[in-house]
Amino acid sequence: MPEVKLSNISKHYDTVIAVDSVNLTVRNGEYVTLLGPSGCGKTTTLRIIAGLTQPTEGEVIIDGKDVTFAPAGNRDIGFVFQHFEIFPFWDVWDNVGYGPKLRGLDEIEIEKRVWEALDTTKLADKVENFPDELNTPELQRVGVARALATGAKLMLFDEALGALDPKVKAIFQHELRKIVKKNKLTAIHVTHDQLEAMAIADRIIVMRKGRIVQIGEPTELYYAPNDIFVANFLGESNFIEGVVSNVTETGSEIRLRDGSILRTDEKAIKRGRRVVISIRHELLKIHSIERLGALNFIPGKIIGYRFLGDRHSYEVKLDAGETIGVKEFAHAPPSFNIEDIVTVRMDTSLAVVFRYPSDGLAPHLSLE
């Protein structure tokens, strides 16, 4: 179970800085994801760990050994690609047996490893099939089996579930996590899909523009983002502008643009400062307008509704100006209609208050 350490890693291509001073430790047996939009540097970082790309600066340390200049073949890593990269003229058995064979293992050991990998990935009845006889999820399993059979304890997944149908993907995510955990592997998994990152990872490393923005467990990033970008990128958040109108020992009051007051737990921001409150869709609940005046009930009008199966999704135009999303778990038909004048109860105990950025909100909410 190797530990991976990146120390001050950068990668420059001509004038473009793809990875910018990344420091990171992935612990023994940990499953982490590198999450971020296209072009954030996550794949380059993964390729640097694999030895497929040379960093411009910094060190890659695996299990205490500096491997920065070691060739990929000497790093003992299993790599699973998005497009599988499976040998088309070999059957499943030969594809999966390729890694152990390359390592010069004896026949008995090769056979044992291949069977184990095929069992784990539920491919035991496909050993004699050729890639063109398999469907996409099966090909993906071959990719994983092949990486497992190498015996490597460090697995790198590069958008490895990207080609799967969403439904198949949602099932395979949980399977993949189980495989990694059961075999006591360390895994680093690149994805742009925040739901996949949360489903799979012990910790998520959020990257943007070549840099790490935040590292944490899914609940930590979700409920305590340290940055507006993270609050927006993971899950669905509303951003409501206001000014700190009062600070007490237990929290502060924030005045929204219509004069409504929200009481929050935030104590660190001074009175008079302009702020943005970030609050998740599902921490809000719609009530009748009669509740106006009660603590943290904010007035608005329903302008949109969608039924999402397990959830009701409302769009509410607040008197304060913002249009916000509200998601309520549904066990009954929706209680409100479009055009209804309502109040929205905001559970601010899990809201996060940010200082209003000096360059405005837009660059922080950009999804690139």
Add this chain to the structure above:
Amino acid sequence: MSPKVELMHVTKKYENLVALNDLNLTINNGEYLILLGPTGSGKTTTLLIIAGLVQPEKGSEIYIDNLNVNNIPTENRNIGFVFAQYALFPHLDVIDNLIYSPRVKGESLDESRKSAREMLELMVLTGRGGALPKVLSGGMKQRVALARTLMSGAQLLLLDEPLGALDARIRMALRNELRKIVKDLKITAIHATNDIIEAFLIADRIAILREGTLIQIGTPAEVYENPKSIFVANFLSATNFFAGNIKKIEKNSALMELDNGLKAETNKTSKAENSRIVLGVRAEDIQIKPKIKINKPNYFQGKVESSKFISGTNRYEVYLENKERVIVREKATREWFEEGEQVTIYFHPRETLIFDYPEDGLEKALELE
């Protein structure tokens, strides 16, 4: 006026493979219809046939606004497409790509540029108006293609996985916008996707396809609340299935003995006593509690094998005493169950789905490809 589209007895075969099997479907004026199904279910073939890019078998009829268009070529059907492979004019920048159709139709340069800029903002492409297609990423090109089609003035839009190549987060942002734009333009849209949330968020009605056959159609609430098959129930929302027999019919419920030895009380049913059925319970309709000693129907004992927080929900895999696995999903709370904890799960009889036991067995009924 945005057109009505009717498909009657539409079948398409590729050699031995039946890609579409006697499809009958009406898309109303101004309706937003989503074709939902796994890969290979016939969604794209349906769009290609409506567009006139693929010829269906004899006996298939396609009407646009009550006019049979079987023999009308694509360019005369007044359709806007967005296909997964986007085709942009490579020598024109983004803005010029967008204003091409409006200009051909005689809109002024200023006016069309203004709407193009508004469209770019909606498509998260602000500031990219001057770029040539070749410098854009795949996801950006797809958004430009979508924007161009929306500005084309076509009254019927065919969208094949229009958000497919996008980053997950941008996809989330755009699916909300897409419905709004289409509704504002009052156009008829037919949109193929394999993404269930996208279907729920966007569609007026969802048509669910499987292996070339239309298996159910309805509003999002209709198909979710009343899935007509095991496949649909599971496809729309992770569902747990228990096979068993009805033991006793009550006035508003039925008592069931499951193959796993447990007892369940079900929703009201028209099935007879002793019929062999499958009980479906959606992951989000199961409650999970610390272990309590109780011996009543619908209370099952188990152990948490996996516990994961995913975007405001907790997802559990609970193994019952007989090792059967049950998926439970609930709104995230401050406290959650850890792996290894003993729990009791419960579901209300009202929140159960009842299906005939499938002839080919349960596994076949659930197959996704």
